[in-house]
Structures are given as C-alpha cells and as structure tokens.
Amino acid sequence: MGSSPTWFVVLPDREFHPDVMRRLRQRASRVVAHPSGRPWLVGAWSQGELSVAAAGEVRLAVAGTCSLTPDELATRARRVTSAAAVESELSACHGSFHVIASVGGHTYVRGTLSGQRRVYLAAVGGGTVCADRARTLAWLTGAELDAGQLAVRLTGFTAPHPLAGGGLWRGIRAVVPGEALHLATGGQWRTARWWRAPEGELPLAEAAPALRQALREAVALRVRPGEVLGADLSGGMDSTSLCFLAAEAGARLVTATLRWSAPGNEDHAYARHAAELLCSAEHLVFPSAELPAHFTGLDHRRDPGDEPSAGLRDRAGQHHLAEAMRARGAVHRLTGHGGDHVVQPPDGYVHGLLRRSPLVGLRHAAGLRARRRWPWPDAVRMLLDRRSYRTWLAGTTARLRAAPARRVVRAPQGWGLQPQLPPWASDLAVDLIGALLRAAADGVEPLAAERGRHAWIHQAQEAGRIAGHLAYESAATGLLAHSPFCDDAVINACLAARPHEAAAPWSYKPLLAAAMRDVVPTRVLCRTTKDHCGVEWQHGLRVHQRALAAWAEDSRLVAAGVADEELLRRALLSPGLLRGGSAELEATLGAEAWLRDLEAHPVPAHLSPAHAPRPEPDAGGTGRAVPREHEHTHKGAPR
Structure with a gap:
C-alpha cells in the first residue's frame, strides 16, 4: 500500500x-x-x-x-x-x-x-x-x-x-x-x-564532533521516542551508525540484514554483533536464497519517476524487506545510503594536497598507489595534470566508448570519472553525448576550484540523486526510506573536514570512524572489508533470461536510437560474456524499464485524483483545499 x-x-x-x-x-x-x-x-x-x-x-x-x-x-x-x-x-x-x-x-x-x-x-x-x-x-x-x-x-x-x-x-x-x-x-x-561549500580546513579532531552532531540531528528528526522505525543494518559502518543514533533518540528499531551467499562474506557477522548491543531492536536476517531473485518483476510495469531508477536489480527484494518491517509496526525506514559517497573524498584529493603540502601529498600519493595498485606512469600523470575543468570535459568526448578489453586499474585522471558508454550504445548516442559535453564545456564552471573537491561534491550529489530514487520507490511500499547521510547539513559537515584526514590511504572512513567513536561498537568501526552480491546478480540474470530475451527483441532503447540492436541483444542474452561491466548493464536495464513504464503510465500517478490527499481544512497557512472539478483526459508524457 x-x-x-x-x-x-x-x-x-x-x-x-x-x-x-x-x-x-x-x-x-x-x-x-x-x-x-x-x-x-x-x-x-x-x-x-x-x-x-x-x-x-x-x-x-x-x-x-x-x-x-x-x-x-x-x-x-x-x-x-x-x-x-x-x-x-x-x-x-x-x-x-x-x-x-x-x-x-x-x-x-x-x-x-x-x-x-x-x-x-x-x-x-x-x-x-x-x-x-x-x-x-x-x-x-x-x-x-x-x-x-x-x-x-x-x-x-x-x-x-x-x-x-x-x-x-x-x-x-x-x-x-x-x-x-x-x-x-x-x-x-x-x-x-x-x-x-565550506572551506575544508577543519582538522579531524574538530570535524568529527561536528559530523556526529549533524548525523545525530538528522536521525533525531526522523524519530519519535517509542515509535517503531525500520532500519537497514548491513554490518557496515554507515547503516550501523544510523541504527545506534536512532536507538539513542528513543526509536524502537526493527533492523534488517541481508545475508549474501558468497563465501567469505562477513556482513551478517558484524550486523549480529551490532544487533546484540542494540537492546531495543528486533533483528531480522534475510538469507538471499529466501528473497526474490535479483531483477524479479521486470515485466511488472510501475509508475515511473523523473528518471531511470538505480534500484531495478533488487526492487522486489527491498519490497519484501519493507513488508516485513511494516508487519512489525515500522512507520519509516532508515537507510545508510550515501555514506560511501559523502564521508570521504575520492582519490583525486591528493592532486590539491600535493600543491598545498608537497611532502604530505607525496606520502598520500604513495599510499594510494600501493593500495589501489596504480601504475607509476598513471600516478605521475594524475599528479602533474593541470588541465582546466572545461578542457578536461571537452576531452572526455574522445573516449566515450573505449574498448572494455583494455580496462585496467588506473589512477583517476582529470576532474572525475571518464563518462563511459557501454559497447552496445549506438553511434547516435555517442554523437548526442559528445555534442552535450562540448556545449557544456563552453561555459561550465566546476563545483569547486580544486578538482578533488569538485569530485567530492559531485559524488555527494550523485548519492543524493539515488536517495531521491529510493525515496520515490519506497513510497509505493508504504514505508518511506530516509537517507540521513544525504541531508545537506551532513554533507556540509563532511566537506568542512580536511580531505586528506577524511580519506587517509591507511584507514577506512577515518572521519566517520572518529565521529562515531563511543557510539558504534569498535569492532564495526575497525572493519576494512566490504561484501558483495555478485552471486545473486548473476543468478538473477539467469533466472530472468526469458524476460531479457523478450526485451532484446523489442527494445525501447533501440527504438529511440540510442542502442545498437544486435549488440544489445548479445548483451542481454549472454550477460556472462559481457565486454562491459555490471554497472553498464544495470544502467541500460534501468533505462529500458523506465521507457516501458512511461508507455504504460503516460499520466503520472500523482496527478490522478485517486492519489490526491483528501482536502483538509486550512491550518496555519498550509494551503486551502480546492473543490474537485470535472475530470478530462489529457495527453500525458510522450513516449
């Protein structure tokens, strides 16, 4: 509901x-x-x-x-x-x-x-x-x-x-x-x-308490003491931090942990340790084998949002979790989404650090090169690169569809990620994006003067976009998902920290770890591993191969001219042989599903009289109720 x-x-x-x-x-x-x-x-x-x-x-x-x-x-x-x-x-x-x-x-x-x-x-x-x-x-x-x-x-x-x-x-x-x-x-x-953006000059000892306070306020804003609140408890630092802050604010928690099947995954062990210390929480564990397979519901048409969703893969599974939380009285849901993007800057921060503090910058560059296994030539080019944002942006057009076979671990070059189209993108798609990039490069200004800071802000804003998707999709389950890490005040608190102290090569999320000291169990704060659901991803593609084959034969992306019919068919029918990666395929499936949803729902559901809230008396200037007039059928958003 x-x-x-x-x-x-x-x-x-x-x-x-x-x-x-x-x-x-x-x-x-x-x-x-x-x-x-x-x-x-x-x-x-x-x-x-x-x-x-x-x-x-x-x-x-x-x-x-x-x-x-x-x-x-x-x-x-x-x-x-x-x-x-x-x-x-x-x-x-x-x-x-x-x-x-x-x-x-x-x-x-x-x-x-x-x-x-x-x-x-x-x-x-x-x-x-x-x-x-x-x-x-x-x-x-x-x-x-x-x-x-x-x-x-x-x-x-x-x-x-x-x-x-x-x-x-x-x-x-x-x-x-x-x-x-x-x-x-x-x-x-x-x-x-x-x-x-804040100046980004606070030492860790000052930035960490400010982040703790911002997160505490963000969580408390969603909590009414004694109210039942659903919360993800992945076993990672982000979701665990929110759970302990919610308990501190007086919430009665129903926590959910996904147990992935890959050998060596440790999420459930860390989550169980945290749950034992969350005395007021009811801890639910969901083995992946007991959840709907990934990509379940490909043929179920939903009212779409303003853009393709990032949650197509596990939409059915998340709905299952939400139903379980609602059955136990939860009225909202907290998710740790955004923590990875917000609390630490991308590796490009070392470019500016080298110019402000050469010795510290060289030390961090050496640490990052060792940890990421960057080739030395790549690392040197990254550190010496002086291109402006406009020059870098215009230059990305030459590598929009690079051969995936050449992909190796490289140091970040320029101001951010190289925009990358999948191998099945059409020549028209390459031309259209190239034109958009060149037009933008004519007058665009970066989000910050320093490239590492620009990339951090952009990374946080991408997390916010996904949080918007999550909120929109979760509303359909009756259990609205909140992402406190994507609150503006939390982002400001993170950006106020010195970047090289918020993301040192020798520790994991040092800013958040310092902020949550004495709040979150030390064992969780010291964790350096991260689990994955690759087994479930591949299984879901195999289970739903028939639906993918049908999409390949009647693709809306091909009809729109942005995908090559034969190359897309190969990708959808043989995903195990992909020359692109999982991220490229998920973006493609999300766009294909979105186009099909638009076809099925030309008029947005929120504009339907059946979805409008009942008129309420005006109270404190919240807006007067208007009478319902006779409905007419209007042309909806086109295909």
Whole structure:
C-alpha cells in the first residue's frame, strides 16, 4: 500500500492562460496564493508535508523533512525582507527539504544541494513555471523525450557535471543542485547559487564532533521516542551508525540484514554483533536464497519517476524487506545510503594536497598507489595534470566508448570519472553525448576550484540523486526510506573536514570512524572489508533470461536510437560474456524499464485524483483545499 504522493507546481506572480490553471486545479487538492491573491503553490500534500508561513507581503514555505516547527517558520518569515534574505534565515535548519518564497512579487525556489530534492522549470502558457517533479511539467506541456539526455543515462553514474541529472524531456530544464531559481513577474527567470561549500580546513579532531552532531540531528528528526522505525543494518559502518543514533533518540528499531551467499562474506557477522548491543531492536536476517531473485518483476510495469531508477536489480527484494518491517509496526525506514559517497573524498584529493603540502601529498600519493595498485606512469600523470575543468570535459568526448578489453586499474585522471558508454550504445548516442559535453564545456564552471573537491561534491550529489530514487520507490511500499547521510547539513559537515584526514590511504572512513567513536561498537568501526552480491546478480540474470530475451527483441532503447540492436541483444542474452561491466548493464536495464513504464503510465500517478490527499481544512497557512472539478483526459508524457 503506497502513501499519498506529494507534488507541487510553483507559479510566478502573474496571470496565466486559463487553460493552464484549469488543468492544474483539476489535478490538485490545494492552492496557496501569493500576497497579490494570484495562485502561487498548486498541488497535493498532506498535513505536515508542506508548511507555509505568511507575514505581510512575504510567503515562505518548506516542503519535506525540516527541523523548523510552524511557529519557527512564521518567525523566520517575519524577518525576511527580500528573496536574498531567505537563505540567511534558514541557514541553521537541517533536514531534506525544498524552500519556496514569494517576496514582493518575486518568486524563489530551490531544492537540496545533494540533488535528492530537485527543481525543474518549463515555459507554460506564456510564462515560466517550476515543479518538484519533471513528469508534472512533461504532462502539462506535452513535451517529448530528449534522446540526448536518454543517452546520458546509459553512462550510469559516470555522467559528469552538469550533464548528470538533466531533464529528460525537451524544454524541461533541471536546476543544478546548489542553485536556486528566481522568477520575476514579467516572465524572466534566472538561477543563482544559494550554497557555498565550506572551506575544508577543519582538522579531524574538530570535524568529527561536528559530523556526529549533524548525523545525530538528522536521525533525531526522523524519530519519535517509542515509535517503531525500520532500519537497514548491513554490518557496515554507515547503516550501523544510523541504527545506534536512532536507538539513542528513543526509536524502537526493527533492523534488517541481508545475508549474501558468497563465501567469505562477513556482513551478517558484524550486523549480529551490532544487533546484540542494540537492546531495543528486533533483528531480522534475510538469507538471499529466501528473497526474490535479483531483477524479479521486470515485466511488472510501475509508475515511473523523473528518471531511470538505480534500484531495478533488487526492487522486489527491498519490497519484501519493507513488508516485513511494516508487519512489525515500522512507520519509516532508515537507510545508510550515501555514506560511501559523502564521508570521504575520492582519490583525486591528493592532486590539491600535493600543491598545498608537497611532502604530505607525496606520502598520500604513495599510499594510494600501493593500495589501489596504480601504475607509476598513471600516478605521475594524475599528479602533474593541470588541465582546466572545461578542457578536461571537452576531452572526455574522445573516449566515450573505449574498448572494455583494455580496462585496467588506473589512477583517476582529470576532474572525475571518464563518462563511459557501454559497447552496445549506438553511434547516435555517442554523437548526442559528445555534442552535450562540448556545449557544456563552453561555459561550465566546476563545483569547486580544486578538482578533488569538485569530485567530492559531485559524488555527494550523485548519492543524493539515488536517495531521491529510493525515496520515490519506497513510497509505493508504504514505508518511506530516509537517507540521513544525504541531508545537506551532513554533507556540509563532511566537506568542512580536511580531505586528506577524511580519506587517509591507511584507514577506512577515518572521519566517520572518529565521529562515531563511543557510539558504534569498535569492532564495526575497525572493519576494512566490504561484501558483495555478485552471486545473486548473476543468478538473477539467469533466472530472468526469458524476460531479457523478450526485451532484446523489442527494445525501447533501440527504438529511440540510442542502442545498437544486435549488440544489445548479445548483451542481454549472454550477460556472462559481457565486454562491459555490471554497472553498464544495470544502467541500460534501468533505462529500458523506465521507457516501458512511461508507455504504460503516460499520466503520472500523482496527478490522478485517486492519489490526491483528501482536502483538509486550512491550518496555519498550509494551503486551502480546492473543490474537485470535472475530470478530462489529457495527453500525458510522450513516449
């Protein structure tokens, strides 16, 4: 059983074509007005999911999980004098939420710096509107899919900034995480950065307590003392940290551990040790043989999100876990997703460290080379590389479809991962992504001046995108998944640390280990291994070979022109002989499933009257309920 989906459209303070307003009102259950009386927020949300405060000519709203109470939000709204003052009034807040403001006719909207909560905009009815969901705007505008952005999805999570997470429909633009959208009454719009990364100079002794406090607040925000909370307990440092912080905050935990079948896997042993010390927890262990095989449900069509999901592989298994937690009274679920991406920088940090502290930089470079087994020539090229971000980005176009047979362990080159298309990508896909990369390189700025820091921020934002996928898919199970590591305040706390102390070559996640000392069992904090589910992955492909064969014969990716029919057929029918890797195949299957889901659900489910929350009386400015008008059938998001 799913929860009622929340959605909203933000309108500038101006008149719109009546047909636009009629269509929105037919699908919405709430409307909140600008001070002028014109519609500002149109959508559907339950009490507590979106809070609005009014103060004179100011309207201020937060949507999502936010530490502000309605009274505190009202106090902040009274202090806002301009759109530029909004962020200063919200700087100490934590959680994961959108911010929306109307100040003197000026409209301000932003999501999270992590990218978990996004903002999209499009031209509609003579003006520009924005929404929290791209599919809402695709339905409203009748936009067609963008083949270039679809091709980008085949690169998985190697897509660089600013291509990663772009809008998948023509005419629908995704606001870059960390930037805010400004809408003027005359129809003009612009984006501007609302977030600046911390300096990254705190020593470990200061950064660790700050991270512990940020995580403690992020978890406590999701906990009501005595309430039953589901939580993943993988046996790793990330999920275990959240479990102990949740217990500290008063939650009654139902923890879930997956026991993979590969010999030597140790997750279950570490999880059992942690569970023994979590006295208030009910510990559930799920052997992989007792769960649905990986890729179960390929032929089950679901209402899709704004982009292909990263969770196609174990979607059925996760649903099984959620059902078990719900049966024991859990109302939410905590996941350790994002810890790997957020608490430690990628290896490129050594490039800047060498220039700030040559001796320390050389020592770290030698440690990383030994640990990662980098060839010396690669390591030297990485350290001496002085290319700008624009030059590096333009240069990635030459290696979009490198021969997989040549892949060896290499030191990271440039500003991040080389965007990589699978061998079955079409020539058109290569051309489309090449054009997007060259266009971006003309004017793009990196996320930070130093390449290691840029890669760390981008890595955290990719984690946020996945957290958005997890939240969307988990909502359909009735057990919403929260990823506290992807909260902006937690990311800020991590980025404030000295990179070489947050990711030393001789220890595993030293920043998180120091932050969780005396909170998490020492045995878990000292763990250096990481389990895998490769056996289950291969088994799932064998079990579902017939469904994959059917997809190969009637591929939507081939129809869209971004995949080569014969090469894709070979990959799907003989995955054990792949020249690409598992990540490439998962990205492809996710995109194929998403296209099929769009076909089956041309109108987003959240726009269906059956999914809208029941109208509730207006309370504290949360938006007045609007009457349901006669429904008409409209053209949905195109194939």
